[in-house]
Amino acid sequence: MKQLSSYIDHTILKATATKDDIIQLCNEAKTYQFHSVCVNSCYATLAKEQLKNSPVKVCCVIGFPLGAMCTEAKIAETKQALSDGADEIDMVLNVGFFKSKDFDAVSKDIEAVKKCMPNLTLKVILETCHLDEDEIIKASEIAIQSGADFIKTSTGFGTGGATIEDVKLMKSVADGKAKIKASGGIKDHKTAMEYINLGVERLGTSSGIAIVTGKTSTESY
Amino acid sequence: MDISKFIDYTLLKATSSERDVINLCNEAKLNGFYAVCINTAYVALAKQLLDDTSIKIASVTGFPLGATSTAAKVYEAKKAVEDGADEIEMVMNLGFLKSRNFVSVLKDIIDVKLAIKDTPLKVILEISELNKNEIIKACSICLDANVDVIKTSSGFSKSGATLTATKIIKKTIKDQAQIMVSGGIEDYETAMKYLEAGADRIGTSKNINPASSSLQTRNAKIYKKYLDANHKQNNSEAQYSKMSQELR
Structure with a gap:
């Protein structure tokens, strides 16, 4: 297995995150050798x-x-974001278009973003808390066909985060054609390992330090 | 009092479907609301639905976190106006405000304002994240940027408008900009309290117009009458045209 820290996108996305918060996030990511920091686009340059x-x-x-x-x-x-220095992009699928069954518009939305970054990693967030099983399968298929390198469970701002069941479904659809990022509510080493053992290749979390040091975090994402 | 003219009838949740937007616009027409407020992905659709009415289309940029890059906010606002938006609501960059980087907060707003020219600009402060001093500072930055409306909340944070914050904003800005309250305003009485406290506009996803509930009650009676008649006579066409006349 790869080193646990290399699975982690060290994340701060809350609206009130300050410059100092971002600097601290980046320092922690360097210290613990996380894969990336995940930030809002206004902080790409600073990060x-x-x-x-x-x-x-x-x-x-x-x-x-x-x-x-x-x-x-x-x-x-x-x-x-790319010109400011972003190496990877996590976009949210248009859930409203998806619920309207306008799958063509959902797909074009993703393709258009992928076209800006053909050689870079695009993750598409499905926001699984709003989707039932069939919808998760369909959304995964659309995202992968439209160019997603990863399909990702959650924003952390919806009504729920990653679940083992949802990730298993996504994994079965992805079947090697795309990777999985689990996020939302992954706060400790044990939970992180459960997802990694399912074949998840990336974890989005604000609790990266707790995860790699074996403690439990009080962060909400 | 008829408060329909104060209301931005709002639908911003992620899962809103085309059908939901159509319903929103129809209800806005029925009630004569001032505006509908929707995400940018639905501006073109709302424009089609409301083109022959006086109901305005408000859309959002950098919503609901306010943490997208300035360039992205500018582009989203411009595109929304192109698609038919009559007003733009942007969320202030709260991270910059909390970093006390006021220059960047102001630049973020002015750049959007310049991009949309004469289109009214509302700035959402997200008061649930701010203390009193921060609210006052945020208001004065908005005034420096010449914004048209200062809005309390996105509706996606831990809480929405408060009377206390509304009064602080009013005291700070006096009549130099309008105040829009939003987040948790779900009935007529609450709306009235805010109007008395100095609010000029109300954002809500609830249909709080009392005229509309009496209309709904009236319609329900008509539907019932014709549904019953329909079962007995089984002539759907005739029943339907009679019913639609009576509903008008």
Whole structure:
């Protein structure tokens, strides 16, 4: 197995996160050798600056957390984030279009973002708390067909986070064609290992330090 | 008092479908609300539905965290206006405010304002995250940026508008901008309290117009009458056209 820390996107996405919070997040990511830091797009530049000369990547969220911004705005946000230094993008699927069964629009939304970053890692957040089993299967299929490198469970801002059952479903659809990122509510070493043993290749969490040091965190994401 | 003209009828949740947006616009027409408020992905649809009415379309940018890059907020706002939005609501960058990086907070707002020119700009402060001094500071930045409306809440944070915060905002900005309250305003009485406290606009996802509930009661009676008649006579076409006339 890879080192546990390399599974972790060290995450801070709350609206009130300050410059100092981001600097601390980046320092922790360097110390614990996390895969990336995951931040809102207004902090891409700052995170990149903090992480220059380090292998830690910058991951930015797009259309976050509702996924309901128009496609063109998602494209503009992505391009800006990439030019500010983002290495990976986590976009939220348009859940409203999905619920309207306008699968074509859902797919185009994802394809348009992928087109901005053909060689970089795109993760598509399904927000599984809003979806039933059939919808999770369908959303996973659409995301993968539209160019997602990862399908990701949750924003951490919905009504619930990752569950073992949802991840198993996603894994069965992905079947090697895409990787899985589990996020939302993963706060301790034991839970993290459960997901990794299911074949999850990335964890989004604010509790990365607790996870790698074997403690339990009080963070909510 | 008819408060329908104060109301932005709002649907911003992630799972809102096309059907939900259509219902929202129809109810807004029926009640004569001032505006509907929707996410940018649905502006073009709302524009189609409301094109022949005076109901305005408000849309959001950087919503609900306010933490998207300025460039992304600018682009989203511009695109929404192009698609037919009459008003833009942006969330203030709370992280910058909390970092005391007021220059960036102001720049974020002014850049959006410049991009949308004469389209009214509302700025959401998200008061649930701010203390009194921060609310006052946020208001003064909004005034420096010449925003049209200061709005209390996104509706996606831990809590919404409060009367206390509304009064603080009113005292700070006086009549230099309008105040819009939102988040948890779910009935007529509450809405009235805010209007008395100095609010100019109300954002709500609940249909709080008392006229509308009496209309709904009236309609329910009509539906019932024709449903009963329909069962007996089994002539759906005729029943339907009579019913639709009576509903008008």
